Amino acid sequence: MESGVLMIMVPTAVRTLIAYNEPDPVRFLSAINSVIYNNVQRMKCDKNASLALLDYEEGMLKLSGQHEEMIVVRCNGCAERFDTIHLGFPIGLDVDIAEFVAEKIVYLRSGDVVVLYTDGITEAENMEKLLYGLDRLIKVIEINWQRSAAETRHAVIKDVRSHIGEQKVFDDITLLVRKQK
Structure with missing residues (x-):
C-alpha cells in the first residue's frame, strides 16, 4: 500500500521537473525527495526509487537511485547487470539526499x-x-x-x-x- 501511495505522489513531482526541463538525475531525485519527504515521514516508511532518463538521440541511459539491479542484454545476447547500491539513498528518509545520489551512464546500441x-x-x-x-x-x-x-x-x-x-x-x-x- 505504501508503494502505491508513493507512486501517486512521485509522478506529480516528476512531471513538474520535466516541465521545467531538469536534465540532471542527481538534482532530479533530490527534488523528488524534497517534495515527498514530509509525506514519507508521516507514513513512517522507507522506499527506494530508481530514475532512468533516456536520451534517444545519444543512445544513452542515465541511471540514478538505489533500487534493484538494472539488466541490459546487449545486441549480442550477453547480459550485463548494473548494481544501484551506490547510486542513491532511500527516498524520504533525509531532507537532503543530494550527496548520496550518483549516476551511471549506460550507452545503448x-x-x-x-x-x-x-x-x-x-x-x-x-x-x-x-x-x-x-x-x-x-x-x-x-x-x-x-x-x-x-x-x-x-x-x-x-x-x-x-x-x-x-x-x-x-x-x-x-x-x-x-x-x-
Missing part, C-alpha cells in the same frame, strides 16, 4: 534490451517457498531478448506466474522492458 523490475519478481515464492530469483529472470530475458519488448515482458511475466503457481502473491510485480531501436 540498436537491439540492446533494458530491464527494470521490482523485488516482487525476484522474491516471488512458489508453494515450496523457493524464490524466483535474479538468475532465473536473467535467463528468461536472455532466451527472449530478440523478440519485441512487449513479447519479452510477456515471457517473463508468464514464467513468474508459472513459478508462483497457486502461491499467494506477497508483493507488487512490476516489470519494464525497453528495446533500443
Whole structure:
C-alpha cells in the first residue's frame, strides 16, 4: 500500500521537473525527495526509487537511485547487470539526499534490451517457498531478448506466474522492458 501511495505522489513531482526541463538525475531525485519527504515521514516508511532518463538521440541511459539491479542484454545476447547500491539513498528518509545520489551512464546500441523490475519478481515464492530469483529472470530475458519488448515482458511475466503457481502473491510485480531501436 505504501508503494502505491508513493507512486501517486512521485509522478506529480516528476512531471513538474520535466516541465521545467531538469536534465540532471542527481538534482532530479533530490527534488523528488524534497517534495515527498514530509509525506514519507508521516507514513513512517522507507522506499527506494530508481530514475532512468533516456536520451534517444545519444543512445544513452542515465541511471540514478538505489533500487534493484538494472539488466541490459546487449545486441549480442550477453547480459550485463548494473548494481544501484551506490547510486542513491532511500527516498524520504533525509531532507537532503543530494550527496548520496550518483549516476551511471549506460550507452545503448540498436537491439540492446533494458530491464527494470521490482523485488516482487525476484522474491516471488512458489508453494515450496523457493524464490524466483535474479538468475532465473536473467535467463528468461536472455532466451527472449530478440523478440519485441512487449513479447519479452510477456515471457517473463508468464514464467513468474508459472513459478508462483497457486502461491499467494506477497508483493507488487512490476516489470519494464525497453528495446533500443
